[in-house]
Amino acid sequence: xxxxxxxxxxxxxxLTVGVVLADSSIVTLALPEILREYDSTVVGVSWVLTAFNxxxxxxxxxxxxxxxxxxxxxxxxxxxxFALASLCCAVAPSIEALVAARVVQAAGGxxxxxxxxxxxxxxxxxxxxxxxxxxxxxxxxxxVGPAAGGLLTELLSWQAIFAVQVPLLLLLPxxxxxxxxxxxxxxxxxxxxxxxxxxxxxxxxxxGALFLLVILLTEGWGLTPLxxxxxxxxxxxxxxxxRFVVRHAGPPASAALAGGLxxxxxxxxxxxxxxxxxxxxxxxxxxxxxxxxLALPVxxxxxxxxxxxxxxxxxxxxxxxxxxxxxxxxxxxxxLSSQLVDQREAAQQSTTALLLDxxxxxxxxxRLGDAIAxxxxxxxxxxxxxAPAFAAVTPPAGSEAEYAKLEGGIEDQIERAAxxxxxxxxxxxxxxxxxxxVPIGLLGARRR
Amino acid sequence: xxxxxxxxIAALAASIGLIAVYLAFGGASYEPAxxxxxxxxxxxxxxxxxxxxxxxxxxxxxxxxxxxxxxxxELTLALTSEExxxxxxxxxxxxxxxxxxxxxxxxxxxxxxxxxxxxxDGIEExxxxxxxxRAPVGAAISALQALPGDDSIQSLLEQLGELxxxxxxxxxxxxxxxxxxxxxxxxxxxx
Numbered sequence: 001x002x003x004x005x006x007x008x009x010x011x012x013x014x015l016t017v018g019v020v021l022a023d024s025s026i027v028t029l030a031l032p033e034i035l036r037e038y039d040s041t042v043v044g045v046s047w048v049l050t051a052f053n054x055x056x057x058x059x060x061x062x063x064x065x066x067x068x069x070x071x072x073x074x075x076x077x078x079x080x081x082f083a084l085a086s087l088c089c090a091v092a093p094s095i096e097a098l099v100a101a102r103v104v105q106a107a108g109g110x111x112x113x114x115x116x117x118x119x120x121x122x123x124x125x126x127x128x129x130x131x132x133x134x135x136x137x138x139x140x141x142x143x144v145g146p147a148a149g150g151l152l153t154e155l156l157s158w159q160a161i162f163a164v165q166v167p168l169l170l171l172l173p174x175x176x177x178x179x180x181x182x183x184x185x186x187x188x189x190x191x192x193x194x195x196x197x198x199x200x201x202x203x204x205x206x207x208g209a210l211f212l213l214v215i216l217l218t219e220g221w222g223l224t225p226l227x228x229x230x231x232x233x234x235x236x237x238x239x240x241x242x243r244f245v246v247r248h249a250g251p252p253a254s255a256a257l258a259g260g261l262x263x264x265x266x267x268x269x270x271x272x273x274x275x276x277x278x279x280x281x282x283x284x285x286x287x288x289x290x291x292x293x294l295a296l297p298v299x300x301x302x303x304x305x306x307x308x309x310x311x312x313x314x315x316x317x318x319x320x321x322x323x324x325x326x327x328x329x330x331x332x333x334x335x336l337s338s339q340l341v342d343q344r345e346a347a348q349q350s351t352t353a354l355l356l357d358x359x360x361x362x363x364x365x366x367r368l369g370d371a372i373a374x375x376x377x378x379x380x381x382x383x384x385x386x387a388p389a390f391a392a393v394t395p396p397a398g399s400e401a402e403y404a405k406l407e408g409g410i411e412d413q414i415e416r417a418a419x420x421x422x423x424x425x426x427x428x429x430x431x432x433x434x435x436x437x438v439p440i441g442l443l444g445a446r447r448r
Numbered sequence: 449x450x451x452x453x454x455x456x457i458a459a460l461a462a463s464i465g466l467i468a469v470y471l472a473f474g475g476a477s478y479e480p481a482x483x484x485x486x487x488x489x490x491x492x493x494x495x496x497x498x499x500x501x502x503x504x505x506x507x508x509x510x511x512x513x514x515x516x517x518x519x520x521x522e523l524t525l526a527l528t529s530e531e532x533x534x535x536x537x538x539x540x541x542x543x544x545x546x547x548x549x550x551x552x553x554x555x556x557x558x559x560x561x562x563x564x565x566x567x568x569d570g571i572e573e574x575x576x577x578x579x580x581x582r583a584p585v586g587a588a589i590s591a592l593q594a595l596p597g598d599d600s601i602q603s604l605l606e607q608l609g610e611l612x613x614x615x616x617x618x619x620x621x622x623x624x625x626x627x628x629x630x631x632x633x634x635x636x637x638x639x
Contacts, residue, residue: 249455258455265463272467272475283466291459352521353483356506373528420478 002123010123012174013116014137016075019168020082020109021318022141022148024053024325025207028214029150029225029232030158037158038095042215042340046333049211050326051099055106056113057322063114064315068182071122075115076172081108083169089162117314122182127314131304132297138318139296143236143289146210150229194439195303196313196320198256201436202295203321204328205263208429209235209288211329212336212422213270213281220418221276222385231278231285238289245290252298253443259295260433260440262287267430271423276415295440302443328432332425339421347417351410358406360399367393372410386410486513486520500567504558504576511554516540516547527551555580 002010027034027048035045066074085105092098113134120130152160210232217228249255266287273280303317351372355365371389386407395403467475486509506520513523518540526536526547537544559580563573 250451254452254455258459261456261459261463265459265466268463269466269470272470274470274473274475274477280470287459287462287466294455294459348525349483349519349521352524356521356524416478420476423476 006123009174010120010133012171013075013120013123014133016079016168016171017113017116017134018137018141019165020056020113020141021138022145023105023109023165024049024056024322025142025145025210026149026161027052027158028146028210029218029228030153030161032215032218033153033158033225034095034098038098040095042337043333044095046211046329047099048095048102049207050329050333052102052106052109053322053325053329055103056110057319057326059107059110060114060315060319060322061312063111064118064312066111067114067118067315071115071118074111075119078108078111078113078115079168079172081105082112083108083166086162086165086168090159090166113318114315117318121314127304128301131300131314134314135297135300138321139239139292140236142206143239143292144233146214147229147233147236150214150225150232154224154226154229192302194443195299196316198260198436198439198443199296199299199303199317200320200324200327201439202260202263202292202299202433203324204331205267205429205433205436206288206292207325207328208332208426208432209267209270209285211332212425212429213285215336216419216422217278217281220422221278221415223278227278231281234282234285235289235292238286239293242290242293246294246297249294252302253440255294256298256302256440256443257295257437259291259293259298260437262291263295264291264430264434264437266291267426267433271426271430273419273423276419295436299440299443328429331432332428335428336422336425339424343417343421347414350413350417354406354409354413359402360406361396364393364396364399364403368406384414386414483519483521486510486518486523500562503567504555504562507558507561508551508554508580511557512547512550515550515554516542523547523551552580 031045031048034040034048035042038045063074063078082105085101085108088101089098089105092101117127117130117134120134121127124130124133149158149161152158152164213232214228217223217231218225223231246255249258266284269284269287270281300317303320304313355369355372358365360368368389371392372384372386375384375386375389390403390407509520509523513520516523522536526532530544533544533547537547540547556577559568559573559576562568562576568576
């Protein structure tokens with residue numbers, strides 16, 4: 001039974017895992033701000049996420065080898081690199097410098113996580129016993145990341161997201177005196193990578209849900225980062241609430257299959273949103289949160305509890321999850337970018353047609369056209385608000401009804417075009433997550 | 449139902465149910481508003497409800513869009529600025545001047561059609577032909593559309609006077625609006 005101080009130490013170690021893994025998604029809600037500040041593109045700015053996750057996935061396996069020989073020094077060194085690189089992210093003068101700092105941050109983060117997992121396994125005696133702690137911290141970190149990032153972006157700035165991570169250095173004394181024996185070797189037996197494959201594919205789906213949803217809410221529907229942060233909090237809240245459902249979900253393999261199906265269903269439902277309202281995204285998000293809470297712990301435990309004589313599967317699990325995130329972003333960002341261009345052109349033509357064909361005096365239409373063009377210019381790439389343009393022009397007497405009809409028609413076209421642009425990418429995310437059902441289903445068949 | 453299948457079936461049912469509800473309330477039904485074929489004749493009743501000059505502007509856009517094999521709306525957006533025209537021309541693989549020529553040809557044809565139909569008189573035809581042949585096309589289309597519904601020669605000259613590139617008579621130069629100059633007299637006024 002761990003003492004109170006050992007429990008606090010383990011929680012702080014898990015906290016470092018959670019904070020580093022939160023960095024894989026924390027910047028999501030700040031991407032629009034970063035895009036505008038550096039005059040970048042959707043694909044260009046997606047590298048702020050991709051670079052971090054790619055380096056984390058690649059670096060964590062070599063880091064886990066170092067962790068087995070020198071976990072305390074590695075954890076402290078990783079944390080120092082991570083915190084200093086976070087500071088560099090906060091003051092980066094260009095998008096290239098920001099991506100470069102994110103690469104260093106991920107390398108430091110990988111070392112921190114690998115060593116924290118090894119130290120937790122030593123503290124608990126076995127990797128299998130440590131997995132629930134760091135697994136939960138990681139899942140909460142990834143899920144809470146976007147909401148925390150949105151909050152900081154709205155209240156302070158996107159740079160604050162990185163600046164607030166520098167005080168992690170205060171945790172350095174936590175491991176100064178700890179002397180922990182090596183953990184028990186893991187079980188021997190046939191190696192099974194199906195849990196990792198399932199984790200990778202579900203993580204790609206989760207990334208799809210967060211990355212696409214955040215851009216839809218902020219750029220498509222014009223929500224502030226704070227409002228978008230509150231909206232996407234539905235996923236972690238649903239995941240937390242799912243604790244009460246998990247115990248009724250049957251055997252672990254059934255829970256994982258149910259979780260996979262719910263995640264796929266939630267992503268697919270986001271592709272069929274019937275309107276442009278944040279409330280309509282809540283039900284799919286609840287399904288996704290529930291699904292992740294059911295599937296991820298089962299898959300993580302299946303991976304770590306399987307053949308693992310050297311205790312390296314924890315790192316492989318994280319590598320698989322973040323490789324999945326990279327695959328998700330690399331596939332979805334270009335699909336979204338292309339859909340946005342197509343739908344923007346369609347919406348421009350539609351609104352122009354509505355304006356030209358409106359039964360209003362031509363000079364009123366021209367003044368409206370100028371006012372709408374002004375709104376588009378001031379929106380700086382975001383979805384324009386047409387209401388101020390209509391408010392700025394006085395409709396001729398007797399034309400009020402036609403004027404209001406035109407305003408409603410144009411608003412409807414813009415909102416529906418923006419929502420429609422995300423349908424394809426959400427379906428692509430659902431298809432990637434659906435592939436996870438194969439290894440999850442086979443896992444269940446094997447266990448039976 | 450076995451305990452093993454209960455949770456997966458519940459998750460599947462919840463997913464299908466949610467998607468069905470969203471589809472029932474119009475999910476995935478978005479289609480952009482109809483954009484008419486510019487080569488097909490417009491509804492005559494619709495055009496009659498517009499001012500003569502707006503009808504000329506819209507008719508010119510239709511004619512030019514048909515010739516360039518694009519929609520009227522694409523062409524309208526392309527005429528909003530020189531940069532937009534250049535981008536549009538590059539997309540079509542033609543020179544910006546060819547876009548301008550197409551719109552100018554459409555404008556001349558629209559003036560011919562309105563004159564033949566007796567919708568405009570001699571001075572209006574002359575002024576409009578000057579605009580069609582010499583004015584910057586984007587500005588000319590906007591100016592024609594901006595005319596108020598009274599279709600008067602005063603409005604026409606006031607609006608077209610904004611186009612600095614043209615040498616049109618001012619209202620004051622017209623000796624008597626009840627005794628408008630003939631086409632020949634106007635041609636002497638115009639360069």
